[in-house]
Ligand SMILES: Nc1ncnc2c1ncn2[C@@H]1O[C@H](COP(=O)(O)OP(=O)(O)OP(=O)(O)O)[C@@H](O)[C@H]1O
């Protein structure tokens with residue numbers, strides 16, 4: 001029997017599911033290459049080197065805004081993640097179910113399919129699952145029935161808002177705002193408020209520690225950086241107020257996009273969304289007080305799905321193991337040529 005794998009190839013994190021092992025590998029989707037073509041490290045190990053590596057080592061993310069931007073490195077990474085997951089024991093043919101964004105071009109969608117068929121992972125069959133569909137299933141919702149479902153996936157580079165019913169996508173909207181934008185704005189905010197230059201990794205840590213969608217009681221996080229005036233490395237306490245001011249406009253933009261999507265949602269489906277609430281997934285949904293913020297801004301119930309970063313891959317896992325969901329996976333679109 002073939003082994004079956006599921007994958008959600010994210011901008012920040014690679015999530016790979018093995019049916020045989022019944023486990024998910026979730027690591028930073030990042031690669032470190034020395035002297036142009038020697039693999040130094042991949043995944044979480046390569047992330048350790050991010051923003052720290054000397055010039056001869058290039059540490060990079062091959063996926064940008066949910067699209068494969070660097071095919072060669074993505075293929076190397078995929079093969080290495082796969083080898084890690086299977087502990088190097090690769091048997092006969094493997095079936096893959098891959099989550100692909102719906103709001104990108106056909107050529108960009110096809111690149112995900114070709115990545116898996118071209119990589120040395122012994123792919124036999126490769127099936128596509130529309131990312132929002134997998135996301136909804138992973139959030140524990142049966143998206144195949146006739147009720148309207150809204151899922152908002154706040155990832156690293158993008159936020160994808162989808163309204164689904166009967167196993168299909170009725171309305172969707174994608175904006176280029178996610179955790180990475182929050183990190184960048186924290187870097188700028190800390191620089192402005194403290195004359196302190198910090199790295200993106202530090203900003204991400206600060207965000208996880210004291211970032212919040214509501215301005216609560218002031219707390220602090222320790223940050224190491226370089227003082228702009230003296231040029232010297234220093235440690236400073238960064239206030240949650242500074243972090244809040246840095247990120248809140250992005251969170252407002254996300255809510256605005258959700259409202260815009262609700263405005264164009266057919267009324268019968270909107271009624272269901274009112275009844276069941278908005279489901280929020282993606283790694284960035286873990287930011288503190290996001291539920292209250294969404295509920296205040298939209299006057300609708302908001303459900304934060306636990307372990308949101310893995311919601312898409314968990315959905316694929318259900319699709320693989322539930323016969324009635326199999327129809328949600330399909331073959332890739334035929335190649336279309338222009339001209
Ligand atoms: N506790 C937390 N608080 C705030 N943000 C978090 C937390 N944990 C993870 N994140 C953020 O979640 C993001 C990663 O989420 P996710 O794995 O859903 O992204 P992705 O699927 O790789 O990206 P995309 O969907 O945009 O391609 C990162 O920006 C990370 O900083």
Ligand SMILES: [Mg+2]
Nearest residue numbers: 010011155156
């Ligand atoms: Mg994602």
